[in-house]
Amino acid sequence: MKKKTIYHLSHIDLDGYSCQLVMKFTPYELFNYNANYGAEVKQKLELILEKINKSNTDSIILITDLNLTFDESRWLNNEVKKINENKKSVTLILLDHHGSGEDSANKYDWYYLDTSRCATKITYDYAREHFELDEPKWMNKFVNIVNAVDLWKQEEVENFEYGKVCMKLVNETRELNKVMFADIDNNYKISLLLEATKYIDEENAPIVLDEKIHLLKKEFFKEDKNDTLDNLATKFIVKLLGQARDEKTIYYKGYRGFLSYGVGNTSIIGNGFLLAYPEYDFIVDVSYRGTMSLRANDKVSVSQISKEWANGGGHPNAAGGRIIGFKEQYRYDKVKKQIEKIINDKEAVAGDLEYKKED
Template structure:
């Protein structure tokens, strides 16, 4: 393939289902996932930035299971027109709210009778060939996404939908590639149960084990401990990129990491060269942890009008504006620390 595919899709079962389809048919792909609103714009701009530095001269931006506003569609078309590299734009969707865009732009394909995963599969399988196992998966997604309650795949689709919606263990903002790999793995393993008797029940019974098998490395443990160990490994691998400083102290910044007490303390134990752990959330709150080297209650008081204990504190970053790209989040927090620290 002499071009690079950039696939932006929604964050639910149908959105990831579309990407499972494209991953089957193509090798050179970068995946991005977004909810609606300005997050789509940030992801699109991120794609354009990746294209700018890419060694490929030809690119395809595929958007699935996301309907654009006319303002977004017009903006995206204009940016593609002035790009230095050759870019083909294609959108495959099923939401009726995109009808005006579909009537205006030839690259905007809309069909409300099928879910986006089925539209994507039908589009590419017509070009590159049918695959029975993938088609089965597509029909499961279609049954639940457009709510075909009498379809024999409906109950199985509900379990798959819950599997994706509950897959919060790998943070999408901090680790987008690992998040995609995790959800792809869950959906791939789920398909092993599709031919079982009472497949929806068999899959539902197996989900805990499926998740544990993904995070297990050397030895078995509780799912919570396995997830914490996995996240600590990811944070350790990315600690230089995620490093922040408060005065002479070195810390790491996470976003909506969850389970801060466990992950924070585990990270600091594994990385004694770091002095504190800070997690900021979409609600503007921060949680701070320390292994004793720094009084994080003083940091919380200084930058977030907060407080607490020497090794565990929190506060509110009133000037923080939620974002969808980690680098933007880190830049904001560093500016807040510089101005208040």
């Protein structure tokens, strides 16, 4: 196969990330994306299509461990067809094992469905045949481990038990936000799974891995001296926020703020950010459900901002509220548009009031 850029969208569980771990050992330029079912799938596919339209290279859209609805399949097929008609080369490949995708699989030749294997095993077999897989010695056994736990083959005791710990490794790895830090979060989970492959052949391997999970996480975040996992992760996240200042800065009534989405732990992370970057007057974190948590450091009353934005309240340096009508998003740029609309609307009203007052 001619070398191409691969845009790989996969699920957010052990099977989904393991598909991306397999593809890591192919010689192509890879961009990984992850989604759960529902609106998130289409938003991530829209993002991939935007990237492809801006690119000059031939591309593959690879979807693993996600079944598309018939409407989603038709939409994606039509979008790719439009791109190809515009003298670009985009290939669609979907590798999945969920029977609910049968209608799409019967309609589209790019939709490969096999309910007898997990998506990781399907991807592994496909990659060996089509993607020039540079297979490390642990890969076949790891693939069988994922297959055993994903298809719940308890009779394969050794693989099943190790797979359960790997599943825990992915499910309980929540230190990073997959919307704000999509690439880093993906790298975090795949790096941990790669570390997990080192203990497959150990005696009492599931116990060995289970006891190492905390240390593996700390090692990912550690930059110099040792600390608690919470402190290491907080320092790491504050640094990531700082690196994203150009994109995530907002302004309200002349005050400079930082907008984060779904990061949480605002008391620690928010205050840590304000101490590290004193040029900011406030930070606001919006949850997936539209609740706001605001922090300041004696430069502006976030209680007043919260009241003006969402009828919220609190203290001058710590406040919160809920945005009525907030629509959950899976892309940061769409969240920022919603918040900036609120800001612009509130500033426009304030401007009108001031103008009338002067009259």
